[in-house]
Amino acid sequence: MVFDDRPNRTMTLHLLVWRQPNGQTHGKMVPYTAEGISPDMSFLEMLDVVNEGLIRKGEEPIAFDSDCREGICGSCALVVNGRAHGPDGGTTVCQLHMRRFQNGDTIAIEPWRARAFPVIKDLVVDRSAFDRIIAAGGYTSISVGGAPDANTTLIPKDTVEAAMDAAACIACGACVAQCKNASAALFTGAKISQLALLPQGAAERRRRALRMVRQMDAEGFGSCSWEGQCEAVCPKGIKITNIAKMVREYNRAATTGETS
């Protein structure tokens, strides 16, 4: 197999990486040098190269989550130079490529930082709070077997497109990581909106809004103060109008005597 036969176009980068052995000990930024980095590599492949070097030396590699590496599973979660998922908008860090950087750059890499997302190790955090918010009501209570024919209820194209816009959330948690309050309003609002827009979700919309918002608060996420940083870093372009929708759904439920 012949790979790149052009003259050397590889880069050397100076990394500052958050290392923390576990949730009980303090962490710190540790410098590493990434050498021989091709501009065609993804950001995570660059970290793979650094890790291979560490493993060969018998040292523990940098722990980070990733899986699909095509921007859909929501596993990868790095703050790169202060920005969740790095400098490119509308993308996860696994889809960030090294041609975005210059030879000799210094890159700081940190985990999501939020009380509700405790660090597990290095750049890996615990995002199970999101699952508990969904468990509180992010579904329609329809069991298998009783569904009517799929075309029984007509849904206008615009409505379903708006629901799909909200449903595209990948639960990566960048919204929380970027927010100065570590609010999960964008994540929670997206699911509440999606199901409130669709006739299938209408039966439970009030109970759902109450329960999901209360669970969000119980997890220790902060409040929304409408600065829109979440939308700016969201890899799927989820709009903060979903938060407005959540607030409206919640208020309507709370003021009409709905009990969860």
Added chain:
Amino acid sequence: MGLEYATETKPHVMAPALWEEAPDSRLEARLPSGPLEQKWDRRKFDNRLIAPANRRRHTVIVVGTGLAGASAAAALGEQGYNVLAFFIHDSPRRAHSIAAQGGINAAKNYRNDGDSVYRLFYDTIKGGDYRAREANVYRLAQLSVNIIDQCVAQGVPFAREYGGMLETRSFGGAQVERTFYARGQTGQQLLLGAYQSMMRQVQLGTVTLHPRREMLDLVVVDGQARGIVVRNLLSGQIERYAGHAVLLCTGGYGTAYYLSTNAINSNVTAAWRAHKRGAFFANPCFTQIHPTCIPVSGEHQSKLTLMSESLRNNGRIWVPKKPGDRRPPDEIPEGERDYYLERKYPSFGNLVPRDVASRNAKEVCDEGRGVGESGLAVYLDFKDDISRLGKDVIRARYGNLFEMYERITGEDPYSTPMRIYPAIHYTMGGLWVDYNLMSTIPGLFVLGEANFSDHGANRLGASALMQGLADGYFIAPYTVADYLASARLPEVSPDAEPFRAAAAVVQARIDQLLGVRGDRTAHEIHRELGRVLWDHVGMSRSDAGLRRALTEISQLRQEFWERVIVPGSPDNQNQTLEYAGRVADYLEFAEVLTLDALHRRESCGGHFREESQTPEGEALRDDDHFTYVAAWEFTGVGAPPVLHREALEFEYAHPTQRSYK
């Protein structure tokens, strides 16, 4: 490639002691009797039931929470069983089903264009090149319509028309529009539907989640699957769980090839460990290679990205006529280009099926006519359709794909042709299951891509999602109940001897991995394994190449256990250890994958044997000798496995040779 010689019929039994033939197979598919369209109804009626009040006394272990696992856990939880769900990710929603783009087939016939359950059944059997069970496939086609209803009720935002009805589109291998989709994120939306249903059961207390747990052994007690041993990927603890049945929903084995379109954590470990405990592995050589992926850019590459097949509707595939032509594409004049698919297959052109497109790309690259830095790519050129239809039309159809391509490669496909190359995408083979989805170990059920059952030698586009959800929502809840009601299942404790023994085996393997302290990383060895498999057990396979692969695999396995280095300790999160364990299993699994390809001396579906082709170089099936499922029984690492055959009978869909000329 020996394109010039035709193939005469080969004897189907080969001599070597690479494997052994089972004298009389004990495979019992348990197909229901009666006409095709009544089989599933009969089975459902014959199945024994468990009364609602008794269900919570039965514990069902579900491993994996992709479409098959999450839907099974949700459906069983809804019925009141005590479900324990295990997964390697931090959240069940991250399973690789989430990455499926295209859509899900269903025989709704909303288009009034001639679709029916029977047509979907027929297309799937034919698309699978007549190597799947008729009864299973018919049931899949029947259930397809229920899946769409269920998903819509869950709030899955399928695409709709202006009138509010569901939209459908056409997909490869079908002449009707039966594919439902949610933008390019159908897998994501279907998985979220199943995940949300499962989370509802978590809230109701019927399903308990066990995140970041990797199944490392199956516990068999008195011949029945009664539990699993897992490693807690955060604490490193080896944990034992007992239950009354175990459902493996752990996906396929595409990452054996190192580079594939699968997620990097996808692995064969759970299925392989079950195989070592007695579950037969069926048709492992049936792997699917997708023709339109972004090519490899260098050694560092960790995975390959798929570009939707729909691009072939408007792109023309070509390479230079002259080998070694390194000129940029815009400097190669029209007369010096070879639009090889249009030339060889005038009626289907660029839209030939996946396997044909893939094999032809390999052929032109093998001739030295590949393009790009690596020489392992062909052009997919949109120039003609951009001039014919305008850039805006192309952007409306493929805008997001073009953006993704540019992000990854740094090239603008509006002005320069895309470079594409085939990549491993899906595996049709998997653990053998009977009609009830039960493996050769009583109480061990296998669902979704992890089993072998419904796609034969080749899967049609938009059928994987359909199968995962059919298995989980609509089949397992009936057949698992029947097993729980019929089998004698005395209580077992996770402290019982078989659990302790299995945990000790798991612990010993972990100690062994950490103890080698060599100088080569698991990644390096995995990359080499991938190259061996891709070269010899990939798009084109030959007797000599497969035998060579067997030697190289066994050498690599030996090298791994002598030289692998795994730093860190076993008692906290150790991603190097997790990965090394998976590579170790692939180094064992690769052997049966290769043997299966070696023994099947015919070409069918995704399995192309160079010795079995028509005079024109097309795949040639050998129905007289190979109309069967090959199910392999484990006898030891490196020891000859035992081959069991389940004969396939075609009462309704009669085998014909595919032609796309």
